[in-house]
Amino acid sequence: MGKNNYLKLLGILIVVAVAPLIIKGDYYLSILVFMGINSMVVIGLSLLMGYAGQISLGHAAFFGIGAYSTGVLTTQFGFSIYSAFLSGLLLSAGVAIIIGIPALRLKGHYLAIATLGIGEIVFIIFNEMIGLTGGPSGLSNIPPFHVGNYQFTLSIQYYYLVWVTLFVLIWFSLNVIHSRVGRALKAMHGSELAASAMGVNLSAHKIQVFVLSACYASIAGSIYAHFVSFIAPNNFALMTSIMFLVMGVVGGLYNIWGALMGASLITFLPECLRVFKDFDILIYGAILLMILLFMPEGFLVGIPALFRKYFK
Amino acid sequence: MTTNQLILKTEHLQKVFGGLMAIASLSFEVREGQIKSIIGPNGAGKTTLFNLITGVHPTTAGKIFFQGKVINGLKPYVIARLGISMTFQTVELFPQMTVLENVMVGCHPRSRAGLFSSGFRLPHMKKEEKWIRDESFEKLGMVGLQEKASLPAGSLPLGEQKILEILRALSTGPKLVLLDEPAAGLNKVETQKMADLIYSIRDRGITILLIEHDMSLVMKVSDEIIVINYGEMIAEGPPALIQNDQRVIEAYLGGETDYA
Amino acid sequence: MDLQDQIIQYLASGLTLGSIYAMVALGFTIIYNATGIMNLAQGEFVMFGGLIMVFCTTTIGLPLFVSFFITLLLVTGIGIIYERLFINHASKKAPLMTLLIITVAVSIFFRGIAMFIWGKDPYGLPHFSSPKPLIIGGAAILPQVFWILGLSLLAVILMNLFFNRTITGKAMSACSVNRMAASLVGIDVSKMVLLSFALSATLGALAGAAITPIALMEYDRGPMLALKGFCAAVLGGLGYGTGAVVAGFLLGLIESFTSGFIYSGFKEAISLIILILVLFIKPSGIFGSEEVGKIKKI
Numbered sequence: 037m038g039k040n041n042y043l044k045l046l047g048i049l050i051v052v053a054v055a056p057l058i059i060k061g062d063y064y065l066s067i068l069v070f071m072g073i074n075s076m077v078v079i080g081l082s083l084l085m086g087y088a089g090q091i092s093l094g095h096a097a098f099f100g101i102g103a104y105s106t107g108v109l110t111t112q113f114g115f116s117i118y119s120a121f122l123s124g125l126l127l128s129a130g131v132a133i134i135i136g137i138p139a140l141r142l143k144g145h146y147l148a149i150a151t152l153g154i155g156e157i158v159f160i161i162f163n164e165m166i167g168l169t170g171g172p173s174g175l176s177n178i179p180p181f182h183v184g185n186y187q188f189t190l191s192i193q194y195y196y197l198v199w200v201t202l203f204v205l206i207w208f209s210l211n212v213i214h215s216r217v218g219r220a221l222k223a224m225h226g227s228e229l230a231a232s233a234m235g236v237n238l239s240a241h242k243i244q245v246f247v248l249s250a251c252y253a254s255i256a257g258s259i260y261a262h263f264v265s266f267i268a269p270n271n272f273a274l275m276t277s278i279m280f281l282v283m284g285v286v287g288g289l290y291n292i293w294g295a296l297m298g299a300s301l302i303t304f305l306p307e308c309l310r311v312f313k314d315f316d317i318l319i320y321g322a323i324l325l326m327i328l329l330f331m332p333e334g335f336l337v338g339i340p341a342l343f344r345k346y347f348k
Numbered sequence: 349m350t351t352n353q354l355i356l357k358t359e360h361l362q363k364v365f366g367g368l369m370a371i372a373s374l375s376f377e378v379r380e381g382q383i384k385s386i387i388g389p390n391g392a393g394k395t396t397l398f399n400l401i402t403g404v405h406p407t408t409a410g411k412i413f414f415q416g417k418v419i420n421g422l423k424p425y426v427i428a429r430l431g432i433s434m435t436f437q438t439v440e441l442f443p444q445m446t447v448l449e450n451v452m453v454g455c456h457p458r459s460r461a462g463l464f465s466s467g468f469r470l471p472h473m474k475k476e477e478k479w480i481r482d483e484s485f486e487k488l489g490m491v492g493l494q495e496k497a498s499l500p501a502g503s504l505p506l507g508e509q510k511i512l513e514i515l516r517a518l519s520t521g522p523k524l525v526l527l528d529e530p531a532a533g534l535n536k537v538e539t540q541k542m543a544d545l546i547y548s549i550r551d552r553g554i555t556i557l558l559i560e561h562d563m564s565l566v567m568k569v570s571d572e573i574i575v576i577n578y579g580e581m582i583a584e585g586p587p588a589l590i591q592n593d594q595r596v597i598e599a600y601l602g603g604e605t606d607y608a
Numbered sequence: 609m610d611l612q613d614q615i616i617q618y619l620a621s622g623l624t625l626g627s628i629y630a631m632v633a634l635g636f637t638i639i640y641n642a643t644g645i646m647n648l649a650q651g652e653f654v655m656f657g658g659l660i661m662v663f664c665t666t667t668i669g670l671p672l673f674v675s676f677f678i679t680l681l682l683v684t685g686i687g688i689i690y691e692r693l694f695i696n697h698a699s700k701k702a703p704l705m706t707l708l709i710i711t712v713a714v715s716i717f718f719r720g721i722a723m724f725i726w727g728k729d730p731y732g733l734p735h736f737s738s739p740k741p742l743i744i745g746g747a748a749i750l751p752q753v754f755w756i757l758g759l760s761l762l763a764v765i766l767m768n769l770f771f772n773r774t775i776t777g778k779a780m781s782a783c784s785v786n787r788m789a790a791s792l793v794g795i796d797v798s799k800m801v802l803l804s805f806a807l808s809a810t811l812g813a814l815a816g817a818a819i820t821p822i823a824l825m826e827y828d829r830g831p832m833l834a835l836k837g838f839c840a841a842v843l844g845g846l847g848y849g850t851g852a853v854v855a856g857f858l859l860g861l862i863e864s865f866t867s868g869f870i871y872s873g874f875k876e877a878i879s880l881i882i883l884i885l886v887l888f889i890k891p892s893g894i895f896g897s898e899e900v901g902k903i904k905k906i
Contacts, residue, residue, distance in 0.1 A: 085705065153881065160876070208467040211468070215467075216455075216473075218466070225444075226444060227441075227442060229404065233424055233436075235425050235456045236425055244462075320720065325694060325714065329698050332706045333703070
């Protein structure tokens with residue numbers, strides 16, 4: 037996948053390993069955990085949007101399905117963590133296939149609208165199936181993540197869990213991008229006409245990427261549920277889906293590293309703004325606007341460009 | 349090397365767009381190993397014909413047979429996998445991908461690695477990647493593009509872009525290649541190179557169906573020529589015959605600027 | 609209340625809701641037609657319409673009529689500033705997806721401003737005429753409902769006349785069909801874009817001012833309205849103004865009747881469920897044509 041990317045992976049590994057030595061305290065570690073969780077979702081989104089060229093306005097649905105699947109199955113039905121995670125994955129993939137197949141058959145961006153709808157429908161299911169999910173008051177007492185008898189109760193444990201998983205997902209994604217599949221996706225993005233003339237099955241690939249991105253979100257959601265131990269439907273509403281999108285666009289959609297950057301930045305930003313109390317939404321919106329206006333292709337493209345402009 | 353096998357056949361092909369009849373009734377055959385050219389004034393329906401053959405547009409009526417099988421109604425990627433490949437009138441490379449990657453995409457129908465094996469870099473995927481990369485690089489060598497392998501395809505001059513597009517089309521392992529105005533915008537030297545490329549394609553046993561306006565190129569390389577006007581065939585035959593056909597001269601050759 | 613009265617009641621609330629959705633959908637469509645952008649901050653125009661109206665009448669104490677026009681003016685101004693600051697420059701180099709997110713960011717920004725000025729509480733307005741409900745059959749209908757319906761219909765008629773009978777309006781329609789061709793014919797596309805934002809803002813303000821006496825208004829009402837308006841716009845055939853308006857009313861009625869007769873929990877989602885169902889059957893929307901549906905991209 038190229039020396040460049042291997043170096044970046046190595047860099048991430050080092051930073052991830054070393055960071056907890058510098059950053060201490062539960063609060064900051066939690067932020068890092070959330071950065072990692074959000075990155076997982078946004079990387080999946082960037083594969084979908086940057087490579088397959090499709091928009092998802094409802095990715096919180098898959099995030100939520102992952103979270104509620106593992107939450108409900110472990111608390112109410114005594115499932116093991118692994119089967120719960122797997123069930124969440126299968127359910128997310130299944131939903132993605134069901135809406136993806138009809139939506140992607142159509143030309144244009146009807147997947148966007150279908151995903152918007154799925155996001156709302158899933159949200160309503162979480163809200164209304166009170167017996168199963170606890171409804172608007174949420175689901176609590178989700179057991180901590182564990183491997184065998186080893187329990188994950190501390191933030192630092194989740195930090196490593198999340199970032200190692202993220203690392204694996206990034207490795208997987210980079211492999212896909214630098215493969216026959218990745219080329220087919222890039223081709224599709226460049227010219228659907230030429231891609232199909234070269235034997236690329238457009239619909240099949242679009243659905244595959246959509247399902248893959250749903251799986252990433254599901255894994256992220258499942259880990260999230262065990263980390264926070266209490267989830268409510270409001271965590272998986274339209275705003276959440278839009279936030280994932282914002283993270284992707286701010287970081288730069290065509291790039292996994294951009295997704296990572298955008299997710300980290302946007303997760304971190306509200307924490308910085310907490311001090312501003314009444315101004316926080318205002319400043320948040322203003323910062324977003326400035327980033328988008330001055331770096332429309334995202335941070336990853338924008339910052340080096342700025343450097344080149346002012347330091348050369 | 350003439351076999352008498354028909355590789356492509358159309359029967360009463362018709363295509364209507366809204367109120368416009370782009371192709372009225374077209375029936376012709378292409379023999380294996382031929383170089384057959386389609387000429388006609390602009391708007392005669394030539395590119396539409398290609399789009400019907402490759403499945404980009406559905407036919408309104410009529411049938412298309414490829415190696416005896418009916419192919420109209422199939423999706424473009426299926427037709428590509430059956431062995432028909434094409435290049436486009438306006439070059440449709442993947443501009444952001446490198447020169448090498450563009451050719452590698454052509455290998456798509458001949459390779460298998462899916463999401464799972466690619467993501468986990470399973471051994472058979474790595475083997476496949478190697479032969480795709482090596483073979484594509486070699487192909488670039490045959491047209492002298494190896495030094496530019498890592499450049500974005502969009503940065504090449506037009507002549508090289510057209511050659512690259514043909515290389516890509518050949519990577520799919522086609523039995524029939526449709527070239528849509530390969531010489532458009534090329535100068536004399538580049539056009540000669542194009543002619544040589546066309547011959548070398550034929551020498552590999554690949555049949556070529558060609559749309560062109562450059563008459564000297566057409567007359568030189570073609571075994572047979574079809575002349576289309578207003579969606580209908582007005583003449584068919586070897587170059588010598590076509591050059592002297594009165595109807596053709598009136599409709600097309602007479603008033604046209606010679607691009608040679 | 610017997611069935612007939614219930615129907616009248618739901619009809620009234622459905623049409624009320626519907627006219628707000630119709631205004632948002634229409635504003636949405638106007639901007640989409642001129643620019644190809646989905647303005648997800650559309651709901652904020654409604655929100656500002658309501659809250660600024662509150663400011664004028666309650667805080668400053670201006671008479672209703674004057675407040676109304678000042679509100680329309682101010683919110684239109686907001687729309688103009690929005691376009692000049694955030695859209696004009698960006699639309700030249702930013703990809704469509706980024707523009708979409710910019711409208712999201714604007715929505716957040718506007719909400720931030722509103723929260724800063726007015727806080728999180730809902731505000732009310734005096735009814736435009738009498739607050740006493742009219743008794744129709746056995747149902748009680750507020751006169752404000754007729755104000756809402758009347759103003760909305762007036763707006764729709766004016767928009768219709770504008771787009772079909774005036775040169776400027778036709779120029780804007782031309783932009784929606786083919787921007788490049790329009791500019792080649794001498795139409796100042798960037799002025800048309802500005803105008804589209806201004807008009808949408810006015811429509812939103814009208815809706816906001818009219819609905820606040822009944823439904824109150826708070827700083828974060830925008831997103832929900834934008835979502836419903838978006839559904840209506842797509843349902844009506846994206847880019848087709850009349851379709852958007854009709855779909856808006858339809859959606860309001862469906863929402864009212866399902867909530868009343870079937871199950872109120874679905875109220876928020878019914879628009880989206882309907883949207884998905886319709887799109888899977890007829891992707892170009894209820895009133896859209898097949899060809900147009902394929903050409904237009906989000």
